[in-house]
Amino acid sequence: MEEGVRPAPCRAKGGAPGFKVAVLGAAGGIGQPLSLLMKLNPLVSVLHLYDVVNTPGVTADVSHMDTTAVVRGFLGPNQLEAALTGMDLVIIPAGLPRKPGMTRDDLFNKNAGIVRSLCEGVAKCCPNAIVNLISNPVNSTVPIAAEVFKKAGTYDPKRLLGVTTLDVARANTFVAEVLGIDPKDVNVPVVGGHAGVTILPLLSQVHPPCSFTPDEISYLTKRIQNGGTEVVEAKAGAGSATLSMAFAAAKFGDACLRAMRGDAGVVECSYVASAVTELPFFATKVRLGRAGAEEVLPLGPLNDFERAGLEMAKKELMESIQKGIDFMNK
Ligand SMILES: NC(=O)C1=CN([C@@H]2O[C@H](COP(=O)(O)OP(=O)(O)OC[C@H]3O[C@@H](n4cnc5c(N)ncnc54)[C@H](O)[C@@H]3O)[C@@H](O)[C@H]2O)C=CC1
Numbered sequence: 001m002e003e004g005v006r007p008a009p010c011r012a013k014g015g016a017p018g019f020k021v022a023v024l025g026a027a028g029g030i031g032q033p034l035s036l037l038m039k040l041n042p043l044v045s046v047l048h049l050y051d052v053v054n055t056p057g058v059t060a061d062v063s064h065m066d067t068t069a070v071v072r073g074f075l076g077p078n079q080l081e082a083a084l085t086g087m088d089l090v091i092i093p094a095g096l097p098r099k100p101g102m103t104r105d106d107l108f109n110k111n112a113g114i115v116r117s118l119c120e121g122v123a124k125c126c127p128n129a130i131v132n133l134i135s136n137p138v139n140s141t142v143p144i145a146a147e148v149f150k151k152a153g154t155y156d157p158k159r160l161l162g163v164t165t166l167d168v169a170r171a172n173t174f175v176a177e178v179l180g181i182d183p184k185d186v187n188v189p190v191v192g193g194h195a196g197v198t199i200l201p202l203l204s205q206v207h208p209p210c211s212f213t214p215d216e217i218s219y220l221t222k223r224i225q226n227g228g229t230e231v232v233e234a235k236a237g238a239g240s241a242t243l244s245m246a247f248a249a250a251k252f253g254d255a256c257l258r259a260m261r262g263d264a265g266v267v268e269c270s271y272v273a274s275a276v277t278e279l280p281f282f283a284t285k286v287r288l289g290r291a292g293a294e295e296v297l298p299l300g301p302l303n304d305f306e307r308a309g310l311e312m313a314k315k316e317l318m319e320s321i322q323k324g325i326d327f328m329n330k
C-alpha cells in the first residue's frame with residue numbers, strides 16, 4: 001500500500017520577499033495553467049489556490065514545481081476567508097464559460113452571484129488587495145464588484161481591474177500576421193469593453209506606426225472582436241479560451257506586481273472606473289503603480305471608423321454596466 005503524505009520534517013525557512021497572490025477558480029480551465037504560470041513568477045512568494053472543487057489535487061501538483069512561491073490550497077466557501085487573508089493580488093477566473101451559440105451576457109445569471117460572493121470575501125479579508133477580474137461578462141462583473149466594495153465601504157476604483165489583456169494579445173497576433181512581423185514587436189491598443197462590438201481595436205494607433213487597407217481594417221476588426229467566439233466554436237462545447245487566457249492573465253498579473261514593486265512606466269489596457277467617456281467604466285490604457293490603476297490614459301486621436309465603433313461600443317456597454325449595478329441594488 002502506498003504511504004500517505006506525511007508532514008515534512010523541515011527546518012524553518014524565512015519568508016521569501018515577494019507578493020501574496022490568490023487565484024479564485026484555480027481548478028478551472030483558466031485557473032490551472034494560470035496557477036502554474038504564477039508559480040513560475042519570481043515576484044510571487046505565496047500562492048493561494050481556491051476553488052469549490054479539486055483544489056487539493058491542483059495544489060499538490062503545482063506545489064512540486066521547484067520555484068520560490070509557497071503554494072497552499074483552499075476548498076469550498078468555508079476556506080474562502082483563509083484563502084484571502086493577507087493577499088496583495090487576487091485574480092478571479094471563477095465562473096461558467098460559454099458554449100457555442102451563447103453570448104458572454106448569457107453567463108450573467110450564473111456568474112454574477114459567484115463574483116458577488118467572492119468579492120464580498122475580498123472586502124472582508126483583504127480590502128487593500130488589487131483585484132484582477134476575468135469572469136464573464138466582464139462588462140457587467142466589474143460594475144458588480146465595484147458595488148460590492150462600495151457597500152462594504154472598501155471601494156478604491158484604482159484597485160479593481162477588469163482583464164482585457166487577451167483582446168490585446170489577439171490584436172497583436174492578428175496584426176503581426178497581416179504585417180508579416182513578430183507579434184512581440186507589435187502593440188495594439190484595444191479599448192471599450194470585453195464583448196463583441198464593445199471590443200474596439202485602435203488600428204490607427206498601432207505601434208510600430210503602420211497603415212492598413214480598408215479590407216485589412218475590416219478583417220482585423222472583425223477577427224479581434226470575434227476572437228473569443230472563434231475559440232468557443234473551435235472547442236465545440238468543451239469551453240472557451242483557457243490557455244491563451246491564462247497566458248494573458250499571467251502577463252497582466254505580472255504587470256500589476258511589477259508596478260506594485262515600484263517599477264515605472266508599466267502601461268496596460270484594462271477595463272476600469274474611468275472618466276474618459278461619459279460611462280462609469282471603460283477600457284483604455286492605464287498606468288499601473290503601487291496602488292493599482294494610478295492613471296487612466298485618454299483615448300488619443302480616433303479616425304472616423306473608430307469614432308463610429310466607439311458610439312456602438314458605448315451603447316452596448318451602458319446596458320451591460322447598468323445590468324451589473326441593478327443586480328446589486330434589486
Ligand atoms: N476576461 C477574459 O478575457 C476571459 C474570461 N473568461 C471567463 O473566465 C471564466 C472561467 O473560464 P474557464 O476557466 O474556462 O471555466 P471553467 O469552468 O473551466 O473553470 C471555472 C472554475 O470556477 C470554479 N468556480 C465556480 N464557482 C466558484 C466559486 N463560487 N468560487 C470559486 N470557484 C468557483 C469552478 O469550479 C471551475 O473550476 C468564465 O466566466 C469565462 O467566460 C474566459 C476567457 C477570457
Ligand SMILES: O=C([O-])CC(=O)C(=O)O
Nearest residue numbers: 098166227228229240241
Ligand atoms: O469568449 C469567451 O466566452 C471567453 C472570452 O471572454 C474570450 O475568449 O475572450
